Structures are given as structure tokens and as C-alpha cells.
Amino acid sequence: MVDQPSVERTADDMVAEADTGARNPSAAWQAKLIIGTCIAWSVFQLYIASRIPGIVAQATGVSMFANIVAQARYVHLAFAIMLATLAFPLFSSSPRDRIPWYDWALVVLGVGACMYLVVFRFQIADRPGLWSPTDIAMSSIGMVVLMISVYRSLGLPLVIIASAFILFAFFGGYSEWARNITNYGGASLSKALGHYWMQTEGVFGVALGVSTSMIFLFVLFGALLDRAGGGNWFIKVAIALLGALRGGPAKASVLSSMMTGMISGSSIANTVTTGTFTIPLMKRIGFPAEKAGAVEVASSTNGQLTPPVMGAAAFLMVEYVNIPYIDVVKHAFLPAVISYIALLYIVHLESLKMGLKGLEKPGRKIGVLMIMILFLSGFIVLGALAFLMIGLRTILDPVMGESVYAAVAVIAVLYVFLVGVAARYPELEMDKDEDGPPVAPRLTPTLISGLYFSIPIFILVWNLMVRTDTLERLSPALSAFWATIFMIIIGLTHRPLKAMFRGQGVAAETVQGWKDFVQGLILGARNMIGIGVATGAAGIIVGTISLTGAHQVIGQVIETISGGNLIILLVLVAVLSLILGMGLPTTANYIVVSSLMAPVIVSVGAQAGLIVPLIAVHMFVFYFGILADDTPPVGLAAYAAAAISRGDPIKTGIQGFGYDIRTALLPFLFIFNTDLLLIDVTLPHAVLVFFIALIAMLLFAAATQGYFIAKSRWWESALLLVICFMLFRPGFFLDQISEKYASASGPAAITLMEGAPQGQEVRLTVTGPDFDTGKMRPTTVVVPAIPGDAMTALSDQGLTVMEEGGALLLEEPFPGTPHFETLGTEYDYYGDNPVTITQVQVENDRMPKELFFIPALILLAGVVMIQRPRATQAPF
Structure with missing residues (x-):
């Protein structure tokens, strides 16, 4: 039998070493310093995310409050470096029960290098690009301490990658091959360090800015939710819903990991949070240790791909792709849902192959119908929820208008009501009888006993996604701020409110609520240490690319x-x-x-x-x-x-x-x-x-x-793969019997464009001498067609075309036009060889590609008929 306390300690050690810091000083003042720094960081992030600094600055006329927000990136990284140095031992042999002298020195140097940019910001602004010796010295110190912080909190991989890019910035100009590709001649120490540290092109660039303004709040929200009991509720609901099915604990692992992974910033923390309970359960019903762990790993890593947070990458995509947040969620939604449903199916097949059963469960069992509902729940329930939110907002809009107070009142009444209902049920406790068979709890009391935890998640999604004529969507940062504020209120009040409804003592539960709140602040900051220094180090890579064009070497x-x-x-x-x-x-x-x-x-x-x-x-x-x-x-x-x-x-x-x-x-x-x-x-x-x-x-x-x-024969598996390909890529088979594009070149290309329907995409193949290498190379761009006027369609895209000798010559696009970045900067328009449009393609009017679904489904029916007589057990 597994020693559960030992397992929990091992898992906690893994998270500490990888995510939160493994040092635990024996000296009380050192431990309190780490804890106090964590709390201060969380409070600072909540402060700058609120509107208080702007209100105070406006009321007092003191610009200090506004400057704090403007300089938040530097303070953010200073906190991350300080905690990385204090909480993570530098080497495996370094002391874990005390902070050695060299770490104190690194704290002073790292924080000093960051705060130098805050204290002397006005002097630095007066000499842009003309860096003083002190600037270069502080930049050097900051870069070194940052890399040490990355090494101690994340290990060597990111240090090696970032170091390679730093070396390229300094020495890339010495390589004739790289110089020919990038046209980069190298950078001086002053130029490179100033680019990395003194400006917002490197370490303090977009990535660290997103970490400061958005990522921290979502990580803090997840930490507060977990400490208040929300993470535990997710797991219990998943076990109650799926535990009695064949291989139930494994399916519950998938569902609970999806729910916690949506707001978690770490697949490792997600693995341990849910796996501490689900992995032993999987082993108890017959899963081998490796397969039990693998189910949890696959579930937890996929949580980082699931909206609305996606491990905070969703907010970086907003910046990098330059599309609204709601569009990122829309695009990421379908693949994530399909992936999770498929993982549930894989777990089901594994259970069938091993002949496993589910957990014992009192009351009504969940049948095949519930399984089908589960398979579709990710798509239907979330879609219905979105429409419900919009409908609810439409109903409440005449009453609430834009009043925050009315919204707060509605939420407060709903919260107190749900806590009152939850107080009628016992606290969430899972079966821990190691001598008997594990038992899954009943769904209804489990769901109701923590339903109020869904309110801050509802607030978060509402603010991010729901918009009406009178109410605009909030930014991700402000949405996370309000959700976190309400999560703090829940963490502080749900225990004493339950005690009050049950007629029990309130004082002890109030104290426990404050402990949960403080622990949430600490855990949120500790979870952000690795992310904070990592986004700073990743900024080195982005800065090198903007300085040198290094990505062109990889592309070549x-x-x-x-x-x-x-x-x-x-x-x-x-x-x-x-x-x-x-x-x-x-x-x-x-x-x-x-x-x-x-x-x-x-x-x-x-x-x-x-x-x-x-x-x-x-x-x-x-x-x-x-x-x-x-x-x-x-x-x-x-x-x-x-x-x-x-x-x-x-x-x-x-x-x-x-x-x-x-x-x-x-x-x-x-x-x-x-x-x-x-x-x-x-x-x-x-x-x-x-x-x-x-x-x-x-x-x-x-x-x-x-x-x-x-059990499939090899040719049956091969046939299933063919059917899968036909369903996923029906256009491939259509392309074999019908040309996708009509192509033309020279003057005929203009005629082809003018015959295309309004707005249809027209593909232009442009060929010309590469600006850096001089070699002729093609590229493809897309423009919308304007029937009867091809030149206007091209001109609207900033493309000036002239016909000469049967060829379509392209002039250099002007800056600011749609294709300037792809065509204007990559080709030499003044060389011996002109830049020309060598081919125009317009999509043909063909039969719908979906017709190929029919033969695929017929083949699938054939496989079903062949395998059905060989089935040796019920499918569910």
C-alpha cells in the first residue's frame, strides 16, 4: 500500500524545486523576509492593477502614483529576482536552511540594477542611446544576476538559449554567412547592453510587460482559488461525476486537470494538485504506475492549451498576433475541447483493454447517456453559458445600466444564498478507507457544497467576453483584478458564513479565512518567481531578434x-x-x-x-x-x-x-x-x-x-487512419480530381483577377532579388479581388504594378501599406533584376469538399460491422 503522506511530501518537494523554491530557512527572520516579500509583491500587483493610483494622482496632483504604474516592469522584475535568489538554492549543494552571504550580495545587485531604472529614470530619458559608464555597469550587473536567477529557478535550458543569442548579438557580425543573411555587422558592448537593459526592447519588453499587467493577476487568482478550496472542489466534482464509470478515476483526472489547468500557469503544479489524489485512485483500480502518471501528465499539459487563460499565453498572443482576446479564445476553443474529449476516450479504451471497472458509488449510476452528454459538454455547455450570459445581461441592463453597485449587490446576494445552501451539506471529504474499495461521492451534494467557487470564474469570463451596447468588455488585466478581488472576499468570508448558517462558532473560521488569504498571496507570488525571471530572459531573445534579425538564420x-x-x-x-x-x-x-x-x-x-x-x-x-x-x-x-x-x-x-x-x-x-x-x-x-x-x-x-x-487488426487500424484523414482533410481528395486554383501570368493574370467575385482571395506569387543575398526567391501574398478593376484592387493594398514586355513589374510598396513588411523590406527594387508578379491564382468554383465525408462514414460503418462480432465486453 502506498504511503500517502510520503507521496505528498515528495510531490510537494517536486513543486518546490521546480516552481516555488526549495529553500526553507531555519532562522525565523529569514523565513519571514521571504514570506513578507511574497505578500508585498502580491499586494503591489493588486495595487497597480486597480484604478487607485490614477484616482490618488488625480485627487492629489502628485504624479508619484502614476509613475509607480509606469515603472511597474522594473519593480516586477526586482521582486522576481529577489525571491528567486532567496527561495531557490544556487546549487544542489547550497544550503537550504539558511541564506548564504553570496545570495545576499546577488539580491542587492539584482534589485539595485532594476531600481536604478526607476530612481534615475529622468536622467536616463535625457540621454537616449548615449549610455553612461554607470548605465553600462548597471546593465551588465542586471543581465548577469538575471541569468543566475533563471538558472537557479528554471535550470540551464533557457540560460543556454538566451546566452546563445547574446553571443550572436556580439559576435554574429564576424560570420560572413550570417552577415550575408541578416545584413548585421555586430554590436558594441554599449549598444547591445543598452538595447537589452536600458530600453523596453529587451528584458523589459512586451513579454515582461504582459507578465506585470496580466499574468501575475491570473496566477494569483488561481492560487487564492486553490487555497480557499476551489481546486479541491474541482477534483471532488470530477470524481463524483465520472468516478463510477469504467476507469473512472482516470477520467476524473482528465476532467479535473482541464478545469484547474484553464486557470493554472504551470503544468507541474497542475499535475501535483490533481494527481496527488487521482493517481493513487487510478492505481487502486488497476492502472499501472506509469500509465496512471501518464494520464495525469497528458491531462495537465493539455490544460495549458485550454482557454480562457492557456497558461497566460492567451494574453501574450493578444500582443504578438495583434487580435482581440475574445478572438484568441474562439480560435483556441475547438482544438482544446476535441483534444480533451479524445483523451477521455483514450482512457476509456485503456480501461477496456485492461478490463477495469469504476469506483463504487451510492445512489444512481451514470449510464451511456451521461457519457454522451459528457463528450459534448465542453462544446454545448460553454456555448450555452455564453448565450446565457448575454441574455442575462440584456435582462438586467435596464435595471443595472452601468452601475457597478447594482452588479455588486446582485453578486453579493447570490453569493450569500449559495453559501447558505452549501452550509446544509457537510464539508467536502473523500473516501479514505484504505482497507475497503474506494467510493465516489454523490454528485448533487458535492456540486452544491462548493458551487459558490464558480462565481469569481463567472465574473472573470463575463468581464472578458460579454459585451452589450451599454457595457464594453473589460481588459484582461482589469477582468482578472475584479475576479481576484471577489476571490479574496470569498476566501475571507465563506468559512465564517458557513459557520454562522450552521450555528457554530465564527471566530476560529474567521482566523482560518485570513490564513487562507495570506497563504494565497504567498503562493501566488512564489508561483510567479519562475515566470517573472523567464519573461525577462525571454525578452533577451526577442531583443536580439529586433537588434540582429537572428530568426532569419534559423529560417535559412x-x-x-x-x-x-x-x-x-x-x-x-x-x-x-x-x-x-x-x-x-x-x-x-x-x-x-x-x-x-x-x-x-x-x-x-x-x-x-x-x-x-x-x-x-x-x-x-x-x-x-x-x-x-x-x-x-x-x-x-x-x-x-x-x-x-x-x-x-x-x-x-x-x-x-x-x-x-x-x-x-x-x-x-x-x-x-x-x-x-x-x-x-x-x-x-x-x-x-x-x-x-x-x-x-x-x-x-x-x-x-x-x-x-x-482489439483491432493492423489493417483495421490502418483503415481507421485513412478514415480519419478523409474526415480531417477532405480538401486533399478534392484537389486530386479538380484543380484548386486557376493560374495565369503576365497580362492574362490581370484578366483573371478582374473575373474573380467581389472580395475573393487572389494569390500573388512575387519573385525578385532578396535584399540581403541578392538571390532570386518567390513569396506569396493574398489580396481581395475587385471585379473589373484589378489595378484598383492592387493599389488598395499599396501595390503599384506596371506591364512591361509581357511581365508585371512591381514597384516598391510605401511604408504603412498592407504588404510593406513582407514585400517592401525583403526585396531589392533597385537591382539589376526587377521584382515581378510571376503568377496569379484564383480559387475555382468546385463541389463542396464535405461530400468526401460520405465515403469516409461508409467505410467507418464497415469497420463497425466487422469488429462488432468480435466484441468480448460491453463498451461502457
């Missing part, structure tokens, strides 16, 4: 290896994203892979004729970056799960990646079929896409598991 290498083949290109980018993402927290992971790999797909893909929306490119690299969390040999989430399951971490990681193959398939699919990202689709089409994609993903899971209705 991948272009050479791929030879223009799109599939090889995407596979190379996927593998590099996996490698770059190893050992990095979600936010730093996304910053690194999006900065390095996304431009490669955009530029090299355009040369091969691949034109996809930028959000699809960023989602592609983000998916593979996140999969690094369960990819051996570095997969940290796999090590955390193995610490709980007592299984082999490498085998756990390999098995977890095996479960996640379905997730690895999705990015390739939505690159070639952007319908999966709900880009330019109607509601009926979106519903069709969901069901077809869901069926295809379930078939893919069945094929990779070798089990469908019965």
Missing part, C-alpha cells in the same frame, strides 16, 4: 533542409519547438517558440505557397512547445507525476507523449484546415466542423491504441 537553415517541402518544414519546426520548450514554464515557452519559429513558418511557408492566418502559426508552435512538458528526457511534469505514482519517470513521459500524439496531430490539421480554429466559419458550419473533427480524432485515438469496438 530550415529552408535549406526542407528544400521547400511544406510537410518537412512543419515537422522541423515542430521538433525544434519541442526542443526549445523543454524545461521552460508555459509563458517563457511560448515567447521563445513564437519569436523563433513562427516567423520561419510565415516567411519560408510563403515562399512555398503556404498562406495561413498568423494565429494558426502561433497556435502551431505553442502546441509543440507545451508538449515538451511530457517529452523525455526533460519532461518535468512526467517527473512530478512519477514522484506521486512511484513509477519510472522516463517511461511515464514516453507513455504520456503516446497519449498526447492526438494533440500533436491537431497543429498540422489546423494549418491546412483553418476551419478547426473557427476562422471565417458560420455557426452551422462550426457545428459540423466540431462533430466531424471529433469523430476523426476519436478514430485516430482508436487507431493508435489498437482498440476500437474490439
Whole structure:
């Protein structure tokens, strides 16, 4: 029998070492300093997120309050460096029960380098680019201490990557090959360090700005929710809902990890939070240790792909892709739901193969109908909730208007009512009888006993997504602020309110509420240490790219290896994203892979004729970056799960990646079929896409598991893969029997454009001498057609075309026009060879590609008929 307390300590140690800091000083004043710094950081972040600084500045006329917000990035990084130094031992041999002298020195140097930018901000502003020796000295100190902080809190991977880019900034100009590609001649010490530290182009760039204004609040919100009992409620509800099904604890692990992962900033913390309870349960019903850990790993890493937070990457995508937050959620929603439903199905197939049962459960059992409802719940329930929110806001709008007080009153009444109802039920306690069979709790009392925890989540989603004629959506930062404020209120009051409704003593519960609140502030700050320093270090990579154009070197290498083949290109980018993402927290992971790999797909893909929306490119690299969390040999989430399951971490990681193959398939699919990202689709089409994609993903899971209705023969698995491909990529088969595009060149190309319907996309293949290398290369851009007037359509895009000798010559686009970044800066318009439009393509009017769903479904029916007689047990 597993020693549960020992398992919990091992798991907590794993989180401490990876996420929150493993040092626990024996000296009371040192421990209090770390705790006090954590609380101060959380309070500071709440303060700058509120409107109080602006109100105070306006009322008093003192600009100090506004300046605090303006300089928040520097203070944010100072807190992160200080806590990284105090909470994480530098080496494995470093003392964990005290803070050594060299760490005190690093604290002073690191905080001093950050606060130098605050204290001397006016003097620095008077000498932009003309950095003094003191500026360079402080920049050098800051960079060194930052890299040390990254090493001690995150390990070597990010340090190595960032160091490589720093070396390129200083010495890249000495490589003739790199210089020919990037046209970069190198940078002096003053220029490079000033770029990295003294400006907002490097360390203190967009990534750290998003960490300061948004990510911290969402991490703090999750920490407060967990400390108040919300995380425990998620797990208990999942066990109550799914525990009695075949392989129930594993399915509950998937559902609870999805719910906690939506607001969690760490797959490791997610693994431990839910896995501490679900992994032992999985083992008790018959799952091997490695498979139990792998289910938890796959569930937890996928939580970082699930809206609305996506490990905080959603807010970075808003900045990098330059689209509204609501659009990021819309595009990420369908793949995440399909991926989780497929994981539930994989768990079900594993349970069938092993002949497992579920937990015992008092009362009514959940049948096949409930399973089908569960499969569709992610799509239907969330969609219905959105319409419910909008409808509710429409009803309340005449009464509430824009009054915050009326909204607060409604929420307060609802909260007190739900707490009063919850007080009628006992506190959430799971079966812990190690001698008897594990028992799943009943759903209704479990759900009701913590339903009030859903209110701050409702507030968060409401503010982020719901907009009416009189009420605009709030920014993500302000939405998280108000949700966090209400979460604080719940943490402080739900215990004493329950005690009052039950007629029990209130004092002890009030004290416990304050302890939960303080612990939430501490945990939120400690969870942010790695993210804070990681976003600063990731800013070095972004800064190097803006300074040198280093991503062009990577693009040149991948272009050479791929030879223009799109599939090889995407596979190379996927593998590099996996490698770059190893050992990095979600936010730093996304910053690194999006900065390095996304431009490669955009530029090299355009040369091969691949034109996809930028959000699809960023989602592609983000998916593979996140999969690094369960990819051996570095997969940290796999090590955390193995610490709980007592299984082999490498085998756990390999098995977890095996479960996640379905997730690895999705990015390739939505690159070639952007319908999966709900880009330019109607509601009926979106519903069709969901069901077809869901069926295809379930078939893919069945094929990779070798089990469908019965154990599959090899040719049956192969046939399931063919059916899956037909459902996911019906356009491939349509392309084999009908040309997708009508093509023309020269004057005929203008005629082809003028015959295209209004607004239809027209693909232009532009060929000319590369600005850096002088070699002729093609790229593809898209413009909307204007029937009968091709020149106007081109002019609207800033493209001036002249016909000369049967060729379409392109003049240099002006800055600010739509295609200036792709055409105006990449080609030499004044060389010996002109830039020309060599080909125009307009999509042909063809039969609907969805017709190929019919033969696919007929084949599926055939597989069902073949396997049905071989079934040896009930499917559910």
C-alpha cells in the first residue's frame, strides 16, 4: 500500500524545486523576509492593477502614483529576482536552511540594477542611446544576476538559449554567412547592453510587460482559488461525476486537470494538485504506475492549451498576433475541447483493454447517456453559458445600466444564498478507507457544497467576453483584478458564513479565512518567481531578434533542409519547438517558440505557397512547445507525476507523449484546415466542423491504441487512419480530381483577377532579388479581388504594378501599406533584376469538399460491422 503522506511530501518537494523554491530557512527572520516579500509583491500587483493610483494622482496632483504604474516592469522584475535568489538554492549543494552571504550580495545587485531604472529614470530619458559608464555597469550587473536567477529557478535550458543569442548579438557580425543573411555587422558592448537593459526592447519588453499587467493577476487568482478550496472542489466534482464509470478515476483526472489547468500557469503544479489524489485512485483500480502518471501528465499539459487563460499565453498572443482576446479564445476553443474529449476516450479504451471497472458509488449510476452528454459538454455547455450570459445581461441592463453597485449587490446576494445552501451539506471529504474499495461521492451534494467557487470564474469570463451596447468588455488585466478581488472576499468570508448558517462558532473560521488569504498571496507570488525571471530572459531573445534579425538564420537553415517541402518544414519546426520548450514554464515557452519559429513558418511557408492566418502559426508552435512538458528526457511534469505514482519517470513521459500524439496531430490539421480554429466559419458550419473533427480524432485515438469496438487488426487500424484523414482533410481528395486554383501570368493574370467575385482571395506569387543575398526567391501574398478593376484592387493594398514586355513589374510598396513588411523590406527594387508578379491564382468554383465525408462514414460503418462480432465486453 502506498504511503500517502510520503507521496505528498515528495510531490510537494517536486513543486518546490521546480516552481516555488526549495529553500526553507531555519532562522525565523529569514523565513519571514521571504514570506513578507511574497505578500508585498502580491499586494503591489493588486495595487497597480486597480484604478487607485490614477484616482490618488488625480485627487492629489502628485504624479508619484502614476509613475509607480509606469515603472511597474522594473519593480516586477526586482521582486522576481529577489525571491528567486532567496527561495531557490544556487546549487544542489547550497544550503537550504539558511541564506548564504553570496545570495545576499546577488539580491542587492539584482534589485539595485532594476531600481536604478526607476530612481534615475529622468536622467536616463535625457540621454537616449548615449549610455553612461554607470548605465553600462548597471546593465551588465542586471543581465548577469538575471541569468543566475533563471538558472537557479528554471535550470540551464533557457540560460543556454538566451546566452546563445547574446553571443550572436556580439559576435554574429564576424560570420560572413550570417552577415550575408541578416545584413548585421555586430554590436558594441554599449549598444547591445543598452538595447537589452536600458530600453523596453529587451528584458523589459512586451513579454515582461504582459507578465506585470496580466499574468501575475491570473496566477494569483488561481492560487487564492486553490487555497480557499476551489481546486479541491474541482477534483471532488470530477470524481463524483465520472468516478463510477469504467476507469473512472482516470477520467476524473482528465476532467479535473482541464478545469484547474484553464486557470493554472504551470503544468507541474497542475499535475501535483490533481494527481496527488487521482493517481493513487487510478492505481487502486488497476492502472499501472506509469500509465496512471501518464494520464495525469497528458491531462495537465493539455490544460495549458485550454482557454480562457492557456497558461497566460492567451494574453501574450493578444500582443504578438495583434487580435482581440475574445478572438484568441474562439480560435483556441475547438482544438482544446476535441483534444480533451479524445483523451477521455483514450482512457476509456485503456480501461477496456485492461478490463477495469469504476469506483463504487451510492445512489444512481451514470449510464451511456451521461457519457454522451459528457463528450459534448465542453462544446454545448460553454456555448450555452455564453448565450446565457448575454441574455442575462440584456435582462438586467435596464435595471443595472452601468452601475457597478447594482452588479455588486446582485453578486453579493447570490453569493450569500449559495453559501447558505452549501452550509446544509457537510464539508467536502473523500473516501479514505484504505482497507475497503474506494467510493465516489454523490454528485448533487458535492456540486452544491462548493458551487459558490464558480462565481469569481463567472465574473472573470463575463468581464472578458460579454459585451452589450451599454457595457464594453473589460481588459484582461482589469477582468482578472475584479475576479481576484471577489476571490479574496470569498476566501475571507465563506468559512465564517458557513459557520454562522450552521450555528457554530465564527471566530476560529474567521482566523482560518485570513490564513487562507495570506497563504494565497504567498503562493501566488512564489508561483510567479519562475515566470517573472523567464519573461525577462525571454525578452533577451526577442531583443536580439529586433537588434540582429537572428530568426532569419534559423529560417535559412530550415529552408535549406526542407528544400521547400511544406510537410518537412512543419515537422522541423515542430521538433525544434519541442526542443526549445523543454524545461521552460508555459509563458517563457511560448515567447521563445513564437519569436523563433513562427516567423520561419510565415516567411519560408510563403515562399512555398503556404498562406495561413498568423494565429494558426502561433497556435502551431505553442502546441509543440507545451508538449515538451511530457517529452523525455526533460519532461518535468512526467517527473512530478512519477514522484506521486512511484513509477519510472522516463517511461511515464514516453507513455504520456503516446497519449498526447492526438494533440500533436491537431497543429498540422489546423494549418491546412483553418476551419478547426473557427476562422471565417458560420455557426452551422462550426457545428459540423466540431462533430466531424471529433469523430476523426476519436478514430485516430482508436487507431493508435489498437482498440476500437474490439482489439483491432493492423489493417483495421490502418483503415481507421485513412478514415480519419478523409474526415480531417477532405480538401486533399478534392484537389486530386479538380484543380484548386486557376493560374495565369503576365497580362492574362490581370484578366483573371478582374473575373474573380467581389472580395475573393487572389494569390500573388512575387519573385525578385532578396535584399540581403541578392538571390532570386518567390513569396506569396493574398489580396481581395475587385471585379473589373484589378489595378484598383492592387493599389488598395499599396501595390503599384506596371506591364512591361509581357511581365508585371512591381514597384516598391510605401511604408504603412498592407504588404510593406513582407514585400517592401525583403526585396531589392533597385537591382539589376526587377521584382515581378510571376503568377496569379484564383480559387475555382468546385463541389463542396464535405461530400468526401460520405465515403469516409461508409467505410467507418464497415469497420463497425466487422469488429462488432468480435466484441468480448460491453463498451461502457
